[in-house]
Amino acid sequence: DNGFEQFIINYCNEKLQQIFILMTLKEEQEEYVREGIQWTPVEFFDNSIICDLIENSKVGILAMLDEECLRPGTVNEDTFITKLNQIFASHKRYESKETLNAKHVTDISLPLRCFRIHHYAGKVTYNVTGFIEKNNDLLFRDLSQAMWAARHTLLRSLFPEGDPQRPSLKLPPTTGSQFKASVATLMKNLYSKNPNYIRCIKPNDTKTAMLFTPDLVLAQVRYLGLMENVRVRRAGYAFRQLYQPFLKRYKMLSRKTWPHWTGGDREGAEVLLAELKFPPEELAYGHTKIFIRSPRTLFDLEKRRQQRVAELATLIQKIFRGWCCRKRYQLMRKSQILISAWFRGHAQRNRYKQMKRSVLLLQAYARGWKTRRMYRRYFRSDASTRLSNFIYRRMVQKYLVGLQKNLPPMAVLDRTWPPAPYKFLSDANQELKSIFYRWKCKKYREQLSPQQRAMLQAKLCASELFKDKKALYAQSLQQPFRGEYLGLTQNRKYQKLQAVAKDKLVMAEAVQKVNRANGKTVPRLLLLTTEHLVLADPKAAQPKMVLSLCDIQGASVSRFSDGLLALHLKE
Known part of the structure; x- marks a missing residue:
């Protein structure tokens, strides 16, 4: 009754048994030989011949099944079993009715359309009915594309062949080919890992508790390869590791290898284990x-390592705590030295100040005693006069020093002066104020140019004439005296007026002449030279009156805010 499904399941079990044999029996024994360890080989059954019978890409059962599915013409299970009988007629692990008849062996338990494979766990008979149909259970390309068009992540991962961007003209793989590829992927993944195995033993066929059938259990132990595995494990070594990581992990257990080992890794491991005094039969040294x-x-190594790690951790903690305490002590000592230095300095400064005050007090008493003694010897008769003169000189000296520090600015118009601190210095203070102001004016005059000196002289003369006498005097101080206000040099019509006087021009201005007869005013041009006074008509630029300064007896002005000027002529 075993069909196609049971066939591929048993094929997967054969592959798992193969990797178990290779990784636990074959590779371990090969490793002992490769490392140079003395070893007596243990015989075991290698099921590679069974795996090759099923999965061989040219003459395997799965390859023959795919070939029958793709062959044109009439295809059925009879042609498939006939081909298997022809190819595997001499194979030790394959049996069928036809091959047994050829060997003159009669087996009534093997039907006509069946074949039998000697698996590692025993003989299994398969009925080929439905093999070709189940192997041809293909998924059409349009259905895969429909699943891909659903845009669901899970569906797209299950049907990658439906991607329209990756069209393929090849026929879809058969069920056997897909299962073979999946088993190959599984084997590749397992070979890259370090798997552990759990073997389940069926105690009896009746599923009864606490009942073991010896023959059944023994048969399972044998075909699972547990006997060979136990023999290899019993004769072999439970732990193996490269010298470098082994020495790196356990070198702390020996004083010769800790903390640094300068020799080779193997020599270091031998020195380490020799010092730990393990029995020689427990150890074996390979090439690597x-x-x-x-x-x-x-376990003993790990236990010693844990104890040593605890000791090293305690040592590191002790050294670290010692370092922290030393740093803290050094910081406290440095702080104490600094505080002591500042405190001693402060105490010495206070002591010095106290000593200085005491010395000054003693000096003051000593000087007072000497002064009193000298006073009694020399100045007893005219002491009051000498004291008053001394006090007077000191007050005058203090006054002059204070005056030196508080002198007013050098501006000529600034007439400020500090008051006298004592009444008997009032006259001297006024005299010093007058002297300082005259000296300040002298300094000011020395820095003036000749033109500025002449202008200042004119202003001084005007000040003597008009100050406190003419109301317009204060307003005219800010206006500089130009003299020529008509622009004679620029006006050609007025240039001949200057030629009339024939001397230096002092002032030229437009005025209004008042007629004595009727009091009316007429515009005139007034030209004042060093020797003449000329009144001219502004329109015709012709002189109307030319007077010599010798003929003018005087001039009069009013004290009001007008520009009236009266000239007094000689008769």
């Missing part, structure tokens, strides 16, 4: 690895 037979030895 160290082998330990008993797990008890490995």
Whole structure:
């Protein structure tokens, strides 16, 4: 009754048994030989011949099944079983009715359309009915494209062949090919890992508790390869590791290898284990690895390492705490020295100040005693006069020093002066004020140019004439005296007026002449030279009156805010 499904399941079990054999029996024994460990080979059954019978790409059962599915013409299970009988007629692990008849062996338990494979777990008979149909259970391309068009992540991962951007003209793989590819992927993944195996033993066929059938259990132990595995494990070594990581992990257990080992990794491992005094039969040294037979030895190593790690951690903590305490002590000592230095400095400064005050007090008493003694010897008769003169000189000296520090600015118009601190210095203070002001004016005059001196002289003369006498005097101080206000040099019509006087021009201005007869005014041009006074008509630019300064007896002005000027002529 075993069909196509049970066939591919058993094929997967054969592959798993193969990787179990390779990784636990074959590779381990090959490793002992490769590392130079003395080893007696243990015989075991290698099921590679069974796996090759099923999965061989040219003459395997799955390859023959795919070939029958793709062959044109009439295809059925009879042609498939006939081809298998022809190809595997001499194979040790394959049986069928036809091959047994050829060997003159009669087996009534093997039907006509069946074949039998000697698996590692025993013989299994398969009925080929439905093999070709189930192997041809293909998914059409349009259905895969429909699943891909659903735009669902899970559906697209299940049907990648439906991607329209990756069109393929090849026929879709058969069920057997897909399963074979999946098993190959699984084997590749397992070979890259370090798997552990759990073997389940069926105690009896009746599923009864606490009942073991010896023959059934023994048969399972044998075809699972547990006997060979136990023999290899018993004769082999439970732990193996490269010398470098082994020495790096356990070198702390020996004083010769800790903390630094300068020799080779193998020599270091040998020195380390020799100092730990393990039995020689528990250890084996390969070309690149160290082998330990008993797990008890490995547990003892780990236990010693844990104890040593705790000791090293305690040592590191002790050294770190010591370093922290030393740093704290050094910081406290440095702070104490600094505080002591500042405190001693402060105490010495206070002591010095106290000593200085005491010395000054003693000096004051000593000077007073000497002064009183000299006073009694020399100045007893005219002491009051000498004291008053001394006090007077000191007051005058203090006054002059204070005056030196508080002198007013050098501006000529600034007439400020500090008051006298004592009444008997009032006259001297006024005299010093007058002297300082005259000296300040002298300094001011010395820095003036000749033109500025002449202008200042004119202003001084005007001040003597009009100050406190003419109301317009204060307003005219800010206006500089130009003299020529008509622009005679620019006006050609007025240039001949200057030629009339024939001397230096002092002032030229437009005025209004008042007629004495009727009091009316007429515009005139007034030209004043060093020797003449000329009144001219502004329109015709012709002189109307020319007077010599010798003929003018005087001039009069009013004290009001007018520009009236009266000239007094000689008769």
